[in-house]
Structures are given as C-alpha cells and as structure tokens.
Amino acid sequence: MKLVKLDLETIPLGYPLPFVLRSSTGVLLAQKGYVVQSKEELQAMAMRGLNLCVDTDESGDSHRAYVSKLHAMVREGKTLGTIASTQFITDGKGPESTAPTITDPSRRPNWHDIQVRANGMLRNPDSSGFMTRLFQLHADLMLLMQRQTDATLFALMHLSASETRMYSATHAMLVSVVCMLAARNVLNWTEDQVSCLGKAALTMNISMTEMQDQLAQQAQPLTNLQVQTIETHSAQSVELLKKLGVEDPDWLEAVAHHHDRKPGPLGTRPIAQQMARLIQRADIFGARMAPRATRSPLPSTAAMQGSYFDEEKKVDEAGAALIKAVGMYAPGSYVKLASGEIAVVTKRGQTPSTPRVAVLLNRQGMATAEPTARDTAQANFKVTSGVPVREVKTHLPLERLLTLM
Template sequence: MQLVPISVDSIRIAHPLPFPLMDKDGVLIAKRGYVVPSREDLLEYSGRNGGLFIDVADSEAHHKAYVERLQTMVREDKAIGEIASTKLSLSRDVERFEEPPERLDWLDLQFQANALALESQPEYFLQRLDKLSAQLQQNCQDMADGTLFALMYLSASDSRMYSATHGMLVATMCQLAARDVLKWPQHEVDVLCRAALTMNIGMSQVQDQLALQKEPPTAAQRKIIDEHAQRSVHALERLGIDSQDWLDVVRNHHQQIPGPLSTRSPSERMTRLIQRADMFAAKLAPRASRHPIAPASAMQSCYFDENRQVDEAGAALIKAVGVYPPGTFVRLVNDETAVVVRRGANTTMPKAAVLLNRQGMPTVEHTIRDTSQREHRVASSVAYREVRVRLYLNRMLALTLPGAIPVRMAP
C-alpha cells in the first residue's frame, strides 16, 4: 500500500467518505462510508494524526469526490475566489512517490476550463484563458499522445464538466491538425485554440445539464442551444474580446459548408476545422440519454463532407490523431481487448495496451501491442462501457510515452 497525503479542503463534510482515511503510518482513522460531521472534527483528525492520507489506489475516488464538491459550490453560487482557492491536494509531498499525479493535473485543467464560463471580469477572463490555452498547447507539444489519451478517456468515462472537457478535446484535435498536418502559422493556431475553448461559453451550464439529463431538452434549453453561437459571441464581447477572426469562428462554428480550405479566409478555414472536430467529439461523448458511438465511426463521419466527398479538414484531423486515437478502446484480431496509448505511423495502426486477454479476463500486465503486426491488428472499436476494467489515468499516461514498458496492475 502506498500512502499519499490529501488536503482537508478536498473532503466533503456531512457526506459518506468514498475512501478510507488513514494516518501517516497507515493506521485507519475513518472507514469508507463514515460521515465526517464537521470541518472542525476533520481538522482535529488531521492535527492529531500527522495529516490525512489515502491509498494511492483510491485516488480515482478522491478525484470524483473533489469534482462533486466543486460542482456543489458552483450550484450554491459561491464566489469565484472561494471556488478557485479550494484545494485538491494530494499535496506536493506526492512527488516523492513513483506515480506522478498527472490525473490531478488534468482535473486542474478541467476546472480551469469550467471556470472560464463563470468569469465576469475581462482581465481575469483573459488571464485564465491565456494560461489554459498555453498549457494545452505545451502539453500537445511535449506529450501529444498523453494529452489525447487523457481527454478521450475523460470524455468517455466522466460526463461531469462535459462542456469544459469537450472544449479542450476540440482545441487539442484542432491544434494538432493545424500545426502538424496543415502547417498553419502559429498566430492562427493560437486563435483556433481560444475559439475552441470558448465556442460554447454561452451555453456551458446547459451543456453540463444535458450530459446528465435523461429527458429531451426542454423548450428553454432548446432555445439556448439554438442561440448559443451568438450568445457566446456576445459573452466574449462583454469580456473584452475584439479579435474579429476569433469572434467570427465562434459565431459560425456550426456552419456546414463543404469544399476545399484553400479558397477560404483564415477565419473560414478555422471555422471548418472546428466544426468537424466539434462533430466528432460530440458523437464520442456519452450522455445520460444515449450511448456514444464508436470512435472509429465518429472519426469516419467527419472524414466525408455533406456531399459525401473527402473533407480536407476532416482528413487532416484523422491524419493528426488517427482513426483510433489514444484513449479509445479496441478489440484485436487475437481477441484481446486493449486501449490505444500511442498513435502509429499509419492512422489505423496505433500502439495499444492489453486490458483483457483472449478469455476476457483482466491482464496482470498491460502489454503493449503494435497493431501494425498481422497477429495484433485492430478488428473493431469497443465502447468504453463494455470494458469492465478499472483504469488509473496517472498509470496509463506513463504508457503513452515513447519507450514505455508494460505496467503491472495493482493486486
């Protein structure tokens, strides 16, 4: 058992604990399901026992509890400063453990993206957006496969903060296609990323509600959906955004105009790329009211335009991220089930880590398969809901790095 420290602020008072709490020596303080009556009691437990600790294997439950706490604060209309100061903290001491807290970094990015829709002060909005955009672009530069894996996995596995995750996924796909395939100048990539992150700012709360709502949209929700592009433009203008290209992309990001990119203005090219990526990501994401479609099917639907011709923007996206992007699940011809961890030289031949063996049993070790080899080719996509294996994102991200070795599953 590996212990990691957690912050008092990350625990919900008067709610059942989703994980056991321990002291620094691993002695149980409170079992799973115990209801901490007050913050004062929690501070007393922490002070008396040298801090609060959990098993690293419970970090997923800790993450979900933290997200629920943030969402409760948003619903209660707490001040932005109070929400932003709430700490997740598997604290800095976690760096001394062999498993880095990448899962927590992605939670932080999710919350940064989510907070954009709540910001009303222009100077703070632009600061938040610049920081988030720069971090996403840096992640794409340093670890493109890991960035895709994290966002694809979060889109498939967690519908909370849907609008934030969706925007980050679209921004990531678009900047990889623009930078690596279409070779657009950096200033266009910057505008593209910011437009993707803010295209739905006029309906982010409704998007989050619909991701969890089993009923069809109400008339009021439908009105917001229909008007969201213009509502987003108005919101951006109120926040001081005056870039005409940026505003035009947000205003027109649902336009479906087929044809080559070369005949379009810069904002029209960016609009088309975002439209195709937005469509793909929306089909991928689960809803309470429906299941997502297979990633390969979603990707292929953006490859052809409205006239059933090859779409230049869609083709660039597929070349950039692959038919089976990192973070998606596949079945191999040898009947193993795996998760894609790295793109391959060919868009249909990625590297994948085995999760289930031929008998459908979880593997002890996540062996990496090169699907360009005949015996390990991809046979089909597999929906996330069909893969009943618990994944730890911080462990899986290690496999997205070149030269990664198989990861042993925790007993």
C-alpha cells in the same frame, strides 16, 4: 546586464510575471510568465536571491511598460495592496501574451486538476481575471500538445468518455487540442493562426457552458428555452467575448460560424471560415466520443467517421486533416485486435491505422495482470475494430493508464 531592484509589494501574485526575475547577482529565479502564487513564495524567492531584480537590458519594453503603469497607479493614489493585485500585461498585445502556468512540461500534469480548473473558468466568464485564466489554460494546452502530444490526447479522450458533470469544459479542451494539432502538423498554419483557432475552440460554447453540462445529464426532451439557447449560442458567445474584450476578428468569426454546415474545399475559404470548419468537424468527433444520459459514447472509429465525411457523404478536407493528426484510433480509445484481445490505444502509430496499444483484456475477456504492449503494424495484432468504452469490463484510473504511455 543592468539589474534594478524591485519592491516585493509591487509584484503581482496569482498572475504571470511580466518579466524575468533575477537575484541581486543575476541568477535566474523565475522565468517571464511564471505565476507566483503567494506572498510566502515571493519572500522565499527574495531570501534566496538577497533581492529580487529585473535586468532592464533583458526585459526591455516589458519592464518599461510595467514601470510606466506602476507610476501611473502611484500618481492616482492606489494603495500598495491594490497595485500588487493588479494584472500587468506589458508587451502591448493584451492577455494573448500570457505564459503557461506549467513550469516543467516534461512532467505529467494533474489532468483532473486541469479539468476542474477549466470547468470553473468556463462556467464563470464574468468573474474577475477570466481572460487571464483563459489564456493561461490555452497556453498550457498548447505546451502540452507540443511536448506530450499522445499523453494529452489520451487524457482528454479518457476524461471525455468518463463522465458528464464537466462535459462542456472537457469537450472544449479536446476540440481545442485536436484542432490545433491538425492545423499545426497537417495544414502547416502559422503559430498565430493555430493559437487563434485553439482559443476559438475553447470559447465556442461559452454562453451556454452550464446548460451544456445539464444537457449531457438530461434524459428528458429539450425545453423550448433550451432549444432557443442552442440555436442562438454561437451569436451569444460572440457577444459575450466582445464584452470580455476580445477583438480578434478571426476568433470571433470562427466562433460565430462553428456550427455552419457548408461542404466543399477548405483552402478556398477565408482563414476564419477554415477555423470554423475545423472546429465543426472536431466538435462532431468529440460529441460522439462523450457519454450522455440517453446514450453511451461511440467507439473512436464511429466518431471519426462522422468527421471524415461531409454533408454530401464525400471526404471532408478538415475531417481528413483531423484523422491524419490524431489517427483513426486516437490515444485513449479502445480497440479489438486480430488476436482477440481488447486494448487501449496509448500512442499514434506511423500510419493512422497502426497505433501502439496496451492489452487490457485477453482473448477470454479477462483482465490481464499487467497491460501488455502490442504493435498493431504486425499482422497478428492489427486492429480489427473500435470498441465502445461500455464493453471494456476493466477500468483503470487515468493516472495508471498514463503510465503506459
């Protein structure tokens, strides 16, 4: 271990650390990718470790790149304040290397905070540090998808069906997670391909986020300008991503073609076209699950049916992968059981049609004192149909529902 002392003023605040931070005795203080939010937090960390150090044997190229950039800024006469606020991306791969902001993936995150964060980011793509925030959100979603799969699906399904004010961001997160899950667990894509797909889904509508939120609440017919924006938003999103520095051809092509309607085998297409098809199928599912000013959200089964069959009414390979990954009755959706009870799906089951559920309404349609777990693989409690959220007369807050997981 070769420890080198760091100047506190040169450690970036509000951005992922470009290397591991250790104490003067080598004790781990913060992992690479951890986001130090304030000078006070940094000072407290320094007091705990006597000094803040980096192990150059451990950090290798990332520390050398950091020091090189630091020295270059000093030579240019940059102030310490400017240096400290600079985003250091140090491994040569650009912002894609940004680590998740979630430091304990075993704990339940605040999904309302994540929703607000995504909404603010996607509505302001020209803001400073946008790409860093985008990659941090993507990294968080990937981590939660892997560590808390059912709870993540549950939260995003619930938020999508609950309100319209932040529709675009919530929809983008749901489509991103559903696509990544199908690509990773069903189609066995590489991690790089899964990651690229997730980022493409998050940014598919980046050129019209604010208008998409407006349309979700609009009861009047579309204006000519709105029609034109919708028709050109794929190309406009690609151009905006290029201006933001995105160079990945698969990412850009997937966004460009995410509304293409071309039925046929998935595996014979180039990977970017496969990504676009998965996004297009998941986009249909997510849109049908969300409310509009002019209609209520559909049951999960009806939403899934729109993804499962292609434009020629045949089974769609991408849609089938989504259903296999998420289940016919996705976590967060509502179902009616053979017992006559109404339940919320809490977890995917061993088969797409046998989820784990918690009963919210009894046979008489009255709210239960406490949600009761049911195994729908048992004949007495098998799912007989999906239920639209408007027919569920009791509405528990998301935080309470997540305790059922």
